[in-house]
Amino acid sequence: FYGKSAYGVAALAKKYSIPVITINGSVSIDYTLLDENKRDLFAGNFSTINNPMQLNEAIKNGGALLKAQAGELVRFFLSCSKP
Numbered sequence: 001f002y003g004k005s006a007y008g009v010a011a012l013a014k015k016y017s018i019p020v021i022t023i024n025g026s027v028s029i030d031y032t033l034l035d036e037n038k039r040d041l042f043a044g045n046f047s048t049i050n051n052p053m054q055l056n057e058a059i060k061n062g063g064a065l066l067k068a069q070a071g072e073l074v075r076f077f078l079s080c081s082k083p
Contacts, residue, residue, distance in 0.1 A: 010041040019043035023069050025058060046073065 010020040021044040048065035049058055058065065 007041070014041055021046065021073070023048060023066060023073070025049060025062070 006022045013020045020042050022042060023046050026047050026049045046069055048062065048069045050065070
């Protein structure tokens, strides 16, 4: 939302009705403060931080945290797409 590449990707994807999600280190977006054009750019914003931790711990374990969150999202997607 603040000039990051995800915003540019989401703005382009919206033109083609393609949903976009983000996986971030942390998510602290107050949607009530966003104008309506930005509010619906992302289908979801997810955090790799799954419990309180120090910044250095989050950075040190960033790869594992990202992998875990991506795995959760894949499992969710697959469970939703079952007939």
